Amino acid sequence: MQPVSPRVVELxxxxxxxxxxxxxxxxxxxxxxxxxxxxxxxxxxxxxxIDEMKDADAIINRILMFEGHPNLQRLGNITVGxxxxxxxxxxxxxxxxxxxxxxxxxxxxxxxxxxxxxxxxEEYVRDEEQHAEWFEAQLEAIQRVGVQGYLAQQIxxxxxxxx
Amino acid sequence: MIFCHCxxxxxxxxxxxxxxxxxxxxxxxxxxxxxxxxxxCVFAVRRVVCEHLEQVAVMAAADPEVxxxxx
Ligand code: FES
Ligand SMILES: [Fe+2]
Ligand SMILES: [Fe+2]
Numbered sequence: 489m490q491p492v493s494p495r496v497v498e499l500x501x502x503x504x505x506x507x508x509x510x511x512x513x514x515x516x517x518x519x520x521x522x523x524x525x526x527x528x529x530x531x532x533x534x535x536x537x538i539d540e541m542k543d544a545d546a547i548i549n550r551i552l553m554f555e556g557h558p559n560l561q562r563l564g565n566i567t568v569g570x571x572x573x574x575x576x577x578x579x580x581x582x583x584x585x586x587x588x589x590x591x592x593x594x595x596x597x598x599x600x601x602x603x604x605x606x607x608x609x610e611e612y613v614r615d616e617e618q619h620a621e622w623f624e625a626q627l628e629a630i631q632r633v634g635v636q637g638y639l640a641q642q643i644x645x646x647x648x649x650x651x
Numbered sequence: 652m653i654f655c656h657c658x659x660x661x662x663x664x665x666x667x668x669x670x671x672x673x674x675x676x677x678x679x680x681x682x683x684x685x686x687x688x689x690x691x692c693v694f695a696v697r698r699v700v701c702e703h704l705e706q707v708a709v710m711a712a713a714d715p716e717v718x719x720x721x722x
Contacts, residue, residue, distance in 0.1 A: 565695040568653040
């Protein structure tokens with residue numbers, strides 16, 4: 489099936505780049521947090537990484553549906569937090585950037601007359617808003633209880649290794 | 652925040668390089684080792700260099716005692 493405009497495939501590829509970038513970033517953050525002894529926060533980054541990968545998967549399928557070529561080679565810069573707080577702050581910024589990017593893409597698709605792809609972008613806007621909201625709440629919690637208090641909650645000494 | 656994965660360089664090292672006198676992206680890359688391999692981090696390096704140079708300039712304007720060139 490042909491898209492109403494080649495621009496639609498470009499927008500989908502830009503979204504794909506974003507999703508692949510955060511998939512990788514969150515995956516690394518997850519494993520670094522595990523390694524630092526903070527597996528509860530690590531699990532959240534892990535789950536979000538998988539979520540973002542599923543977004544990438546759906547975008548790839550949509551590009552193929554439009555007989556376009558999904559660009560899996562292009563990645564944005566992977567910015568790695570050196571502390572848990574920095575990881576949360578970076579994730580918050582990137583989720584907000586996603587909301588902005590996908591809102592713009594939805595608008596462009598509406599203007600081009602592709603309401604189906606616009607609806608897909610709108611759905612992603614809501615996903616990324618929820619992600620941004622969660623990260624914002626973590627940063628607020630850190631403001632309230634202090635970083636030590638917050639990080640103490642991310643330890644899980646009850647799970648034996650290898651299980 | 653690490654953004655050069657080939658040389659493991661982040662914003663801290665880049666700012667230090669600027670504070671030590673580097674004024675261009677290529678000078679920063681040479682002294683930190685960032686951007687020398689796959690090159691995919693150079694835009695991130697440039698962003699931090701520009702932001703930090705701006706900040707240094709603002710601080711210098713606010714406090715004429717601080718000599719940017721000498722810092
Ligand atoms: S990421 Fe910096 S040179 Fe490869
Ligand atoms: Fe996503
Ligand atoms: Fe997200």
